Amino acid sequence: MSARIFWDKGITLEFKGESLHLDVQRKPKGAFLLVSHAHGDHTGGLKTKGEGRVYLTRPTLALFKAAAGKEPPMEVKQVRYGERFKAGVFRVEAFNSGHIFGSSGFLVEAGGLAIAYTGDLNFVDSLLTEAAEPVDCDILILEATYGSPSYRFPSRNAVYSRIVKWTVEEAGKGRIPVFHVYPVGKAQEIVCLLNQYTSLQVYVHPKIARINRAHRRFRVKLEAEILEGKPEPGRAVLVYPKGFLGRFEAGRVSPAIATGWAVRYQWTGLEAFPLSSHADFPQLLSYVKASRPKKVYTCYGFSEALASAIRRKLGINAEPLPSRGEFKEL
Ligand SMILES: [Zn+2]
DSSP states (O other), rough: OEEEEEESSEEEEEEEEEEEEEEEEEETTTEEOOOOOSSSGGGGGGGGOEEEEEEHHHHHHHHHHHHHHHHHHHEEEEETTOOOETTTTEEEEEOOOOTTOOEEEEEEEETEEEEEEEEEESSOOOOOOOOOOOOOOOOOEEEEETOSSOOOOOHHHHHHHHHHHHHHHHHHOOOOOEOOOTTTHHHHHHHHHHHHHOOEEEOOHHHHHHHHHHHHHHOOOOOOEOSSOOOOOTEEEEEEEEGTOOOOGGGGEEEEOGGGGGGGGGOOEEEEEEEOOOHHHHHHHHHHHHOOOSSSEEEEESSHHHHHHIIIIIIOOOOOOOOOGOEEEE
């Protein structure tokens, strides 16, 4: 008997009448769910009420609770990288995906096949994460956020240097640099960078402060305070969610964003740094090479472009993950 796979707001594997859901946005009743990391576009299923069981790493659970402000309404099993466990008929192992603190991919065994799901993936070290671990597998389900040849990031150290230089220069002009970034992951990387390479006081939004606190429980050193009153120009730097763009006094503030899209796009009146928690196009191809799969299914983002490049450049069978009605027998 072979397993089936398809995309339906997340990934579903079916085998011997049982289903395993990976990062689905709505979890069917009583099902097994694997959650790769704490970003909102991967944790929808964690908010679905009803029976069932979710498997995720300890940091992912802590970051989810800090971001969502609640416990998942289902049975929770915390797993570690390298730990093997059973979810119904599926044998599973979590591995580091390098995306944000605690993020994991999952290696699933079904019908004699090793099926690896990367979740969001980063294949270089950052201040807070180690590069994703390649996993020997038969089938690789690979994210394709930046899976188009036009996305090639500068080295992380080069981007870090640019961020520090800009921040210190802006502060030196008596201005207040403000970073508008994702509260989970990117905010902590920026805080950590500013802590290590500047002597500026870092102020964060209360939501980011909560998520920082969740990181500190795992001994991640992050020094930042919640802003009370007005920040002092020249001595302060702010790290706030994107929704706060334009909400500060325009004259003294120098706003910035940090996103992989900055290699292709520019924003008026905004400094944009190409700092991403995702692999770029060359990294995605390197990851496939290192994992040596027989078949790749791409999902999220540039699925077609990445699948085509994997076929052409690596000679490996690849295609975007089919939707529910067009499931694949593995
Ligand atoms: Zn993510």
